Amino acid sequence: MWLYRNNPRSSKYPIVLYDWQPSRKADHPREFLKDFSGIAVTDGYQVYHTLGKERHDLKISGCWIHARRPYAEFIKSVGTPAAKGSIAAEAYLMITEMMHIDNGFDDLSNSDRQKQRQHVLQDKVDAYFEWVKLKYNQVTHNSVIGKALAYSINQEEYLRMFLTDGRIPMDNNYAEQAIRPFTIARKNIVLMESDHGAKASAMIFSIAETAKANNLNTYEYFELLLSELPKHQDDKNLEFLDNLLPWSPEVQKKCPSRLKKS
Incomplete structure (x- = not known):
């Protein structure tokens, strides 16, 4: 299951799209993103880097959460007391500090x-990569660390990308959060x-997660769709769908999330 979503902080209408494909080959995101130009924030999967190298209008940016996760x-595996002063603990703190500052x-x-x-x-990122390369020469390369x-x-090339453009987040947590319901x-x-x-x-997951991203009650939204769509089965003009989109004022009024902030 491939997942794509826009950045809700910089997009008027949050959208979450799941794309089922039979494999993890580059052909699938290549087809999905063929009409997209801009920046994609991804994990370290090589397929995305391949796409970035193929096209001048697609930039790939890395996720610092994925860089921090193995540390x-x-x-967690050895326990916080045992990890104190270790390479993992130091790296974790360095990345956490940078992300905290960026927030x-x-x-x-x-x-x-x-x-x-x-x-x-900039200086902190430079220092991190200089430190990482130094420590890498001091440890067993096949070890966890x-x-x-x-x-x-x-x-490194992709993790540094956020420094070049203020629109780029340091992580792809929004996508990670959206894929979790399917994983569960x-x-x-x-x-x-x-x-x-x-x-x-x-x-179904695309509709549900897009509804959640737009602060809707998903049960009420599905109930609305299943009530309204059968009324338009013979319609040739599909403009009625505009009023059923998650961000339409009518839907926002009918299906507000109980968790929606005032």
Whole structure:
């Protein structure tokens, strides 16, 4: 299951799209993104880097949460007291500090955020990669820590990308959060019997997660869709769909989330 979503902080209408495909080949995101130009924030999967190299109008940016994760997993496995002073603990703190500083720039314009990043974070990013390469030469490369350090080294070009553009977030957490409901559901579903069933599930999850991203009550939204769509089965003009989109004023009024902030 491939997942694509826009950045809700910079997009008027949050959209979450699941795309079921039979493999993890580059052909699938290549087809999905063929009409998209701009910036894609991804994990370290090589397929995305391949697409970025193929096209001049598509930039790939790395995720610092993915860079930090192996250090966090090591700390969790040995326990915080035992990890104190270790390479993993030091790397974790360095990345966390950078992300904490960057969070302080959230209210700035894109141009001001870029300036602040280059003024405040550029040196910290440089220091991190210099430190990572030094430590990598001091550890067994095939060890857990060696692989964690290697991930950052191999992803350096993409992890640095956020410094070049104030629109780029340091992580792809919005996508990570959106894929989690499917991951949890998969444990209950156990298996899907056909590609058609999987594609249908992708559509349902796309509607549900887009509704949640637009602060809707998903149950009430599905109830509305299942009530209204049958009334238009013979319609040739599909403009009625505009009033059923998650961000339409009518839908927002009829299906507000109970958790929606005032």
